Amino acid sequence: MPKPSMTVRELIRAQYESLTQSERKFANSLLENYPAAGLASITIVAANAEVSTPTVARMVQKLGFKGYPQFHQALLKELEAKVSGPNRRRDNWATEAPDGHMLNRFAKSVTQNIEQTFANIDMTQFDAAVRQLGKADSRLYMVGGRITRALADYAFTHFQVVRPRVTHMTSSSATWPHYVLDMEPGDTLLLFDVRRYETNLQRLAEQANERGITVILITDQWSSPIAKVATYTFHCWIEIPSGWDSNITTMMMLEALIAATQEENWPETRARYDRLDSLFDTTFLFKKFP
Amino acid sequence: MPKPSMTVRELIRAQYESLTQSERKFANSLLENYPAAGLASITIVAANAEVSTPTVARMVQKLGFKGYPQFHQALLKELEAKVSGPNRRRDNWATEAPDGHMLNRFAKSVTQNIEQTFANIDMTQFDAAVRQLGKADSRLYMVGGRITRALADYAFTHFQVVRPRVTHMTSSSATWPHYVLDMEPGDTLLLFDVRRYETNLQRLAEQANERGITVILITDQWSSPIAKVATYTFHCWIEIPSGWDSNITTMMMLEALIAATQEENWPETRARYDRLDSLFDTTFLFKKFP
DNA sequence: ATGGCTCTGAAATTAATTTGACAGAGTTTT
DNA sequence: AAAACTCTGTCAAATTAATTTCAGAGCCAT
Structure with a gap:
């Protein structure tokens, strides 16, 4: 007992x-x-x-x-x-958390954000963007701003597994012109820009656009000005009850793109996965999991 | 019947x-x-x-x-x-997407993962962890693995705004001992470890634990072995229909912790926010948003 | 009153669930 | 590489639950 x-x-x-x-x-x-x-x-x-x-x-x-x-x-x-019981209220997510607890308020907005974001995805754009992201014969660049740099990094780690020729443009915007120099028509630039929108990123996007690069933009519900030059734009709802913005939906958008790209390019990517796996097996860095 | x-x-x-x-x-x-x-x-x-x-x-x-x-x-x-409760189960999230489309399958698992993750948060642990994360007089270290490095980075960017004395331990594990050297009892180590679990991280956690550091672990539903030495552990459901794991819930967990910490330390953090804002205003790096 | 009727619960039967013993597979230690 | 150990599932015994049977109790009409 x-x-x-x-x-x-x-x-x-x-x-x-x-x-x-x-x-x-x-x-x-x-x-x-x-x-x-x-x-x-x-x-x-x-x-x-x-x-x-x-x-x-x-x-x-x-x-x-x-x-x-x-x-x-x-x-x-x-x-x-x-x-x-007295309060069998359904909006209590964390079963034990009281109503006003941060966790519940947080959960609520996150759910709403997710619904909004999904409901506003343009299927045609999504599918087209996925096809572009899967084009393994051209380069794929990615870059983010102050906050979204971490997301670009995350994107890099995953796309690197899915396909070759992937580059993460580091956060120091001073080096960006060098990258642009090497970009060629047909290449892709995956770009994150949520408020506050960064002028550096906008200039980069404009330059890339002039050179005939396909720009895929992931931004917030208020839309970064970059949308004007972007080929595909995806809006994410990011408001939460706090002084800053949530990037859960941003990451979700990103993961959805990765997942779809991966599915699109199966089984080419599968070979890469397997190769990576066996490399891990020989490095002892990772534990086997059940 | x-x-x-x-x-x-x-x-x-x-x-x-x-x-x-x-x-x-x-x-x-x-x-x-x-x-x-x-x-x-x-x-x-x-x-x-x-x-x-x-x-x-x-x-x-x-x-x-x-x-x-x-x-x-x-x-x-x-x-x-x-x-x-009233089964408000939406089968089609992306309004236009057909049933079998990746987006809908993706949305479905993400929702389930989120519900699972929230339902399994231990309130006592959560509140205690938040209190620990808010202790501005001691140091807060954070570190992630191959995939979760990006999350640690994201955590760093945000915690840096919330409080002083924050350190992101870079991904090169060779440098970790140097950090451990400087850690003192009372300090906090925020650690991400999802499968495949990394042995380096485990060794780091063990050393930190021996030195009396509070270890906060964010891991997946199968639990990293680090949980054994961690003071607080949070499990995130991360399975999606693909060859890799989603980190949406991991980020959600992180954001929840940040949001709660921020709320806890209001208005100390508010001052930092304002200061940061005026700094941005003078750099012209960012656009004003409506 | 008494025969016919329905209803009820004790007891027996049948079905099922649960637990304990055991052996093989896999893993770690020596 | 062998031994010790841990874990897991198969099987059978024990326990428990569910159903059926059946005798008797109560009720009503004759």
């Missing part, structure tokens, strides 16, 4: 470290669909998580329950309490 | 007339404490209503269920549906 004040979810979280591989498999299955995935009989529950029944039985004992039935009861009680 | 659209409560009401005396006894017991009084095994449920098990069995069959287990399941489903 574990502490009665703790939810099963908390119990799992607290003991997650001491769980074995298969036990985690079940734990994840439960957490992903909580608590529904734990309400059936042990046989069904185990089958859904693709582990054996003894694994589940052992784990619930590890969590402190006398047996599966106790565990089952505990889940039911929780569920019941939640329904009859 | 009764009409799936009907709740058990409605079923009972509809057939109440045709129920016998003992059956009504059970029905009332259930309706009085609905649905809790129907969630246990038939034996217990019957005992609570002070009727025999056959009575219950007969009645649920009369209601249209094949047997008690079916009835039980139906109650659970109802309860579950109630908790998860």
